[in-house]
Amino acid sequence: MSKQAHMVPVWFFIGVLLAIYGVIIFAVAVADFRHPSAVVLSQYHPDLFGGILLLLIGGFYTFWFWPGRRKKE
Amino acid sequence: MVLALFAASVTLQAADRLISLAPADMLIIVIYFAMVLGIGVYLKRYANTSNEFFLAGREMSAWVAGLSFLSANLGALELMGWAAATYQYGILAAHFYWIAAFPSLACLGLVMMPLYYISKTHSVPGYLHLRYGEATRALSGISFAFMTILMSGINMYAMAIVMKVVLGWNIHFSIWVSSLTVAAYVTLGGLYSAIFNEVLQFFLIWVGVLTVPILGMIEAGGWSGLVMKIHERVHSDEYVHLWSTLGTFSGNPMGVHWTGMALGLGGVIAFGYWSTDFLVIQRAMAAKDLRSARLAPIIAAYFKMMVPLIVILPGLLGLALLPYKLVPEGTPGEGLHTYNEVLPLMLARYCGPGLLGLGITALIAGFMSGMAGNLSAFATVWTYDIYRPYLTKVKSDAQLVVVGRWCTILGVFLSIGAAYFVTQFKSIMDYMQALVSFFIAPLCATVLVGMLWKRATPKAGFWGLLAGTVSSIAMFTLVKVNHSYLAVIALSPNAKEMAENLYRALWSWLICFLVTVIVSLCTAPKPDDQLRGLVWGLTDLPSERGMPLYKRPVFWAAGVGIFFVILQWMFW
Numbered sequence: 172m173s174k175q176a177h178m179v180p181v182w183f184f185i186g187v188l189l190a191i192y193g194v195i196i197f198a199v200a201v202a203d204f205r206h207p208s209a210v211v212l213s214q215y216h217p218d219l220f221g222g223i224l225l226l227l228i229g230g231f232y233t234f235w236f237w238p239g240r241r242k243k244e
Numbered sequence: 245m246v247l248a249l250f251a252a253s254v255t256l257q258a259a260d261r262l263i264s265l266a267p268a269d270m271l272i273i274v275i276y277f278a279m280v281l282g283i284g285v286y287l288k289r290y291a292n293t294s295n296e297f298f299l300a301g302r303e304m305s306a307w308v309a310g311l312s313f314l315s316a317n318l319g320a321l322e323l324m325g326w327a328a329a330t331y332q333y334g335i336l337a338a339h340f341y342w343i344a345a346f347p348s349l350a351c352l353g354l355v356m357m358p359l360y361y362i363s364k365t366h367s368v369p370g371y372l373h374l375r376y377g378e379a380t381r382a383l384s385g386i387s388f389a390f391m392t393i394l395m396s397g398i399n400m401y402a403m404a405i406v407m408k409v410v411l412g413w414n415i416h417f418s419i420w421v422s423s424l425t426v427a428a429y430v431t432l433g434g435l436y437s438a439i440f441n442e443v444l445q446f447f448l449i450w451v452g453v454l455t456v457p458i459l460g461m462i463e464a465g466g467w468s469g470l471v472m473k474i475h476e477r478v479h480s481d482e483y484v485h486l487w488s489t490l491g492t493f494s495g496n497p498m499g500v501h502w503t504g505m506a507l508g509l510g511g512v513i514a515f516g517y518w519s520t521d522f523l524v525i526q527r528a529m530a531a532k533d534l535r536s537a538r539l540a541p542i543i544a545a546y547f548k549m550m551v552p553l554i555v556i557l558p559g560l561l562g563l564a565l566l567p568y569k570l571v572p573e574g575t576p577g578e579g580l581h582t583y584n585e586v587l588p589l590m591l592a593r594y595c596g597p598g599l600l601g602l603g604i605t606a607l608i609a610g611f612m613s614g615m616a617g618n619l620s621a622f623a624t625v626w627t628y629d630i631y632r633p634y635l636t637k638v639k640s641d642a643q644l645v646v647v648g649r650w651c652t653i654l655g656v657f658l659s660i661g662a663a664y665f666v667t668q669f670k671s672i673m674d675y676m677q678a679l680v681s682f683f684i685a686p687l688c689a690t691v692l693v694g695m696l697w698k699r700a701t702p703k704a705g706f707w708g709l710l711a712g713t714v715s716s717i718a719m720f721t722l723v724k725v726n727h728s729y730l731a732v733i734a735l736s737p738n739a740k741e742m743a744e745n746l747y748r749a750l751w752s753w754l755i756c757f758l759v760t761v762i763v764s765l766c767t768a769p770k771p772d773d774q775l776r777g778l779v780w781g782l783t784d785l786p787s788e789r790g791m792p793l794y795k796r797p798v799f800w801a802a803g804v805g806i807f808f809v810i811l812q813w814m815f816w
Contacts, residue, residue, distance in 0.1 A: 178290060181308060181440045185447050188279050192272060192451075196598035199268045208596030212459050218599050225451060 179238045186232025189225045197222030262410045262585060263592045269601025276448070276605045277425055280441050280612065284429025287436045294644040297434035298366055298624045299530050306536035308443055310543030313527040315442035317548075318449060319614025321402055323555055323607065327590075328583035330559025331570055333497045333742075334474075334483025335815055338556045339505055342486075342549055344514035346808035349545035350801040352519045353538045357528055358785055359695050361537040362777045366529075367621075368522040368691070369629040375694040375778045376705030378633070383709055384690075385629035387683045388522060389622060393655065394679065396618040397662020403611045404663070410588045411604065419663055422608065426615045427656035430623075431649050435530055438616040442527075445609035446547075452606025453554040453587070459594040460561035473564035483563065486815040492738070499740030508746030512753040516688030517680065523621040534786060538797040545804045549811065555587075562586040566593075618659070623651040678720050678745065685749035686712020686756035693760050698779045702770065704763035712756025719748045 200218035207213040234240075265273075291297045304312070329337040365371045369388060373381035404418035429437045464470040471484050482489045482496050489495045490502035518524060518541065531537035562570070566589060571580050581589060591603040627648045690709045693700045722729045723744060733751065734743040776782050793799050 179286070181443045184279065184283055184440065185444050188275070188444065189447065189451065191275060192602060195268055195272060195275075196602065199266075199596075199598040203596070210596050211593050212463060213596060215459070215462070217455055217459060217594065218596050221451075221455065221599055221602075228451075 180236045183236040186229045190229030193222050193226030266597035268597045272601035284432040284437045287433030291434040294641050297645045297648050300435040303532050304530045306539035309531040309540035311446045312439040312442040314544040314547050315446040315613045316617030323610050324587045326555045327559040327587040330556045331563050331583050331586045336498045338552045341552050343510035345545045345548040348515040348518045349541045353541040356519050357538045366628045367625050377702035380705040391683050392618050392622045393658045396659035401663040401666045430619045431652045435620050438620040442613045445613040448609040449606045452602045456590045457557040493736040494738040498742050500743045504746040508750040512749045516684040520687045520691045523617045542800045558590045619655045622655040623648045626651045681749040682716045685753045689753045689756035701764045701767040703767045704760045707763050708756045708760030711759040712752045715755045716752035
């Protein structure tokens, strides 16, 4: 069996990093919700939606590529 | 508190920088550095043999190899430089993503990759060794190592300058922290580590910058609103058309004729870069089988053609929406912003705390992926094509890995040296494009003729490559000494510097091609049995009969072609 078969897949690392970033950005967005920063179009709360999106993508990748999960299946 | 103190220790006064980062932004950057180092430490256990360290065990899937292939090319200078070029030249800059991607990457995947992969060579100079012999390998290996280090140093210095202007970071801090981080993870995990981090960086670049085109298009009122605003700003339609303004040299902001764009850029520069620059080829060589190796550049082509969404569109949005006019580098004046700052300015326009940190992390990731690509390619070429054949007789596989690790560290210090060297001669940064035309354009002709024509001889390979390189340097010098020669080389008195780069590459390719053909006809070729696996017509490729159409590389390459045609039609 190749060495790569034993490796944690790169997609898992991506998932973890994006999920962590999602949590941070979402938390900052919630904390600043009533007083958004003075950037253009801040009324659309891009940080809130961006945080949620990152959390969803990151969470999916983390879950789907969790080490050992696919082997068990 | 700790992050705020850290930020204060490395940054200048707020007045000296474009963007201020909040603690959340700094946290995002610190986590990124921790993650890439962690990946390097984790992968060290898998990089024990030379095949693993230099070619990632040839176990990568087509997707991983393809994304890493593109990411190695998607450096921070690429992102910021082409956003700046778009502000300056308009949508013409998209040619460097579209015509520079389609024919060349499809051809690499379908025609050239099988020979690189089947020959089981470790590098492009290694292929030239098998095809032409020692002299051609030495010439291309040394020129590649020289070019890689210089490019890496120039990139490093330019990135440090950007970090100083944008974030107020100390130049030495940026150079040393970023380069030592890259050195650490590439030295530990070799190509495994470089590839894993490049795929990670690819995602970060996209999610980090995507906010700008989305919010920018909302602000501009869609594409039609954007075109209208650009027209109001520059009073011309030249900035939003790809081909219709290229009928004359003077009819477009770039000063380029369509022949230069199609033949010089699409036919030589892009073709040469993608199909012979080992920096990117190494990623495809790491694929687990021939089909994956062929698919890797084709997958990269799809994403390459989508990169204008996060590079070209922000440049156009900057041109349409920024309330002030950006100026060329070096323009005197207080508080002026340069073209190169357009992407960071657009990030600062739309991104609050958190998203801004992600955007800046995307720029840092771009820089590190480019540098990791340079380092891993340098270590491989130096170890296999310079150190082993000429400097010592390395015996064991384990010794090669040790040499590779030391070469990575050596490459970092040489790059740092080159970065400081560049600070003494700042105009060298302007010569980056020239560097590509010196070494890459002629190499493209040498490789292509060698792969397609079995009659090409070892002596012809060497003399063709030498003639192409020398003629390119001579044309460059001639224009520097007497600027009137630009009109001769670029075929028009209205030609600008960009046209010079494109036509110089075209002439040096032609000179290399002609010399290779003429010398081949006068010298003895290699026997056929020595060319099997190296030349089309003498190489048996695995049959794809029985393979479903949707799994064949040619099917996906045709898709890239259709995508390309649609884009040209949309923005004609």
